[in-house]
Amino acid sequence: MTAIRALILCWAALASLAAAQPAPVVDKAKAMAEAFEYAQLASLSQSSITLNTIAARTARGAGPVAMLERRRDALEQQQDAAVRAYEAALSDPGPEAKTKLEVARRDRERLVSEIAAIAAQVRKADPAYWDLIRPDALSLKAAQALLNPDEALLFVFTFETATYSFALTATDARWHRSALLSDPVLAESVRLLRSQIAGELTAGYMGAGFDPVLSAKLYSELIAPLDAVIGGKRRLLSVVSGPLAALPLQLLVSGNAEDAERITWLADTYRVDALASVAMLRSVRCLLADPARRHPGCSGASGRTTAAAATTAMLTGFGDPVLGPPVKDELRGANEPAGMLTRGVANRGELLKMPSLPGSRRELEAIAQSYGAARSQLFLGPQASEINVRRQLGSSRARFVIFSTHGVLASEIGELADPGLVLTPPPTAAADGTDDGYLSASEVTQLNFAGASIVLSACNTATVETGSATRNLQSLARAFQFAGARNVIASHWSVSDEATAILMSRFFATLAANPGMAEDEALYLASKNLRADPDWRSPAFWAPFSIIGVP
Numbered sequence: 001m002t003a004i005r006a007l008i009l010c011w012a013a014l015a016s017l018a019a020a021q022p023a024p025v026v027d028k029a030k031a032m033a034e035a036f037e038y039a040q041l042a043s044l045s046q047s048s049i050t051l052n053t054i055a056a057r058t059a060r061g062a063g064p065v066a067m068l069e070r071r072r073d074a075l076e077q078q079q080d081a082a083v084r085a086y087e088a089a090l091s092d093p094g095p096e097a098k099t100k101l102e103v104a105r106r107d108r109e110r111l112v113s114e115i116a117a118i119a120a121q122v123r124k125a126d127p128a129y130w131d132l133i134r135p136d137a138l139s140l141k142a143a144q145a146l147l148n149p150d151e152a153l154l155f156v157f158t159f160e161t162a163t164y165s166f167a168l169t170a171t172d173a174r175w176h177r178s179a180l181l182s183d184p185v186l187a188e189s190v191r192l193l194r195s196q197i198a199g200e201l202t203a204g205y206m207g208a209g210f211d212p213v214l215s216a217k218l219y220s221e222l223i224a225p226l227d228a229v230i231g232g233k234r235r236l237l238s239v240v241s242g243p244l245a246a247l248p249l250q251l252l253v254s255g256n257a258e259d260a261e262r263i264t265w266l267a268d269t270y271r272v273d274a275l276a277s278v279a280m281l282r283s284v285r286c287l288l289a290d291p292a293r294r295h296p297g298c299s300g301a302s303g304r305t306t307a308a309a310a311t312t313a314m315l316t317g318f319g320d321p322v323l324g325p326p327v328k329d330e331l332r333g334a335n336e337p338a339g340m341l342t343r344g345v346a347n348r349g350e351l352l353k354m355p356s357l358p359g360s361r362r363e364l365e366a367i368a369q370s371y372g373a374a375r376s377q378l379f380l381g382p383q384a385s386e387i388n389v390r391r392q393l394g395s396s397r398a399r400f401v402i403f404s405t406h407g408v409l410a411s412e413i414g415e416l417a418d419p420g421l422v423l424t425p426p427p428t429a430a431a432d433g434t435d436d437g438y439l440s441a442s443e444v445t446q447l448n449f450a451g452a453s454i455v456l457s458a459c460n461t462a463t464v465e466t467g468s469a470t471r472n473l474q475s476l477a478r479a480f481q482f483a484g485a486r487n488v489i490a491s492h493w494s495v496s497d498e499a500t501a502i503l504m505s506r507f508f509a510t511l512a513a514n515p516g517m518a519e520d521e522a523l524y525l526a527s528k529n530l531r532a533d534p535d536w537r538s539p540a541f542w543a544p545f546s547i548i549g550v551p
Helices: 005-020 025-043 046-059 064-090 095-126 126-133 140-143 183-205 213-223 222-231 278-286 358-371 388-395 476-482 498-512 520-533
Strands: 153-157 163-168 173-178 233-242 253-254 271-274 315-321 376-382 400-405 420-422 438-439 454-459 487-491 545-549
Touching: 025 140, 025 163, 025 173, 095 126, 140 163, 153 222, 163 213, 163 222, 173 213, 173 222, 213 222, 213 253, 222 358, 233 420, 233 520, 253 400, 253 454, 253 520, 278 315, 315 388, 358 376, 358 400, 358 498, 376 388, 388 438, 400 498, 420 487, 454 476, 476 487, 487 520, 520 545
Parallel strands: 153 233, 233 271, 271 545, 315 376, 315 400, 400 454, 454 487
Antiparallel strands: 153 163, 163 173, 420 438, 487 545
């Protein structure tokens, strides 16, 4: 089903829900369920499906599924040629036009059948992979079955004329339409808030620009109307498409917007986790989960699971790469990165112009102290290299893998590039990209992070870019998910080296002291502790990181 058709059907279902005339309860329930599914389908653009296919296929390597996919690619190219031949025959006035038309028609039908057969084989062989490359809508009933009693699911989808919010719990479901937040209006509000965040990050204090009232308006339009459903739940699993995806929901203001000293943030009410799509809830709880930990709501779903290797360390960290002279409280992002990549290979000289991050060393050393030398291993300075990343992931499997360094957006270095992480450049210029000091998103998908929690303590690692080529992996966080990570902690904007070092140190200290605590709870406690300090009260410092996945 095309996104346009799904959009039309979603509008029809929502219109019936909003109709003034009485309707049987069963009809309303059916319309709600249909609208929920159609909204999911409409939010899945062809470019995002192409993106998922590239990343997921790369992660599967050269196995049987990859072979089937290569065969399917070849058949689809033949199908395109058959379609062109058919169209050409339609406008051909020559005597052989009828024969050409019939040949092209038979070729199309044969290829459609063969492609469908291969797709069925792929889906049967690796259901989890299929969920990644062809994310389908999850029914309302199936989504509710996968929610725990203390959880709610929030799905926000923006149309050109309005934004719709769906709220689900295991036993209830509602929706809300905000006519005030059309796509252009919401996009401008998000742009303004991000600009204000950037201003406070530069100024270094709360009150330099961030507008709590604007943040509160977004909350009141999108989430407050659904309080009757989600109120009282502990965890909020969020699926957000459109402009709002550029903001971490925890910085929405839910109360006391006029009083900066008494603001209530959404983070104070819910532990907010993010999912790329509603269907990912099924993937992480049924298809990618260890069989012993599959959710009771999986209804017998099975998938290809990747068992983690024996744990040799609780925590592995890479940081403080050898770069240029440090700058006071440097941001962990690219500075004048033009020319950093040449034909996909990092320019060593340009990397060495980037400022070093002494805060990242302090951060990782403090984190390692929480777990002790026997349960942690750090690769700092010259050891923070691509070669060591690949070696460690091939020989050990840590519970946490941390990258504390500069994060770079594709849009900063050219739209045909991948976002990536800066590591220590090699002693001499690299001839290829295997060890050039830049770990790109495409390279990440070829690694194995099975079952690990990834912490990307860098700038813009959760940022989903628009306007880039479809080969761009959009966000580093998503690339790590495709490589098997259980969840990813990533940032939505440039982050302060000093504040991030404090935040992450407290986050891991909390987890080490409370082994059974979920990551989202520990992140909330660490961020709350950080904003208690007047120096870090602005959400620019405590709110950039989101957990992508389900704890």
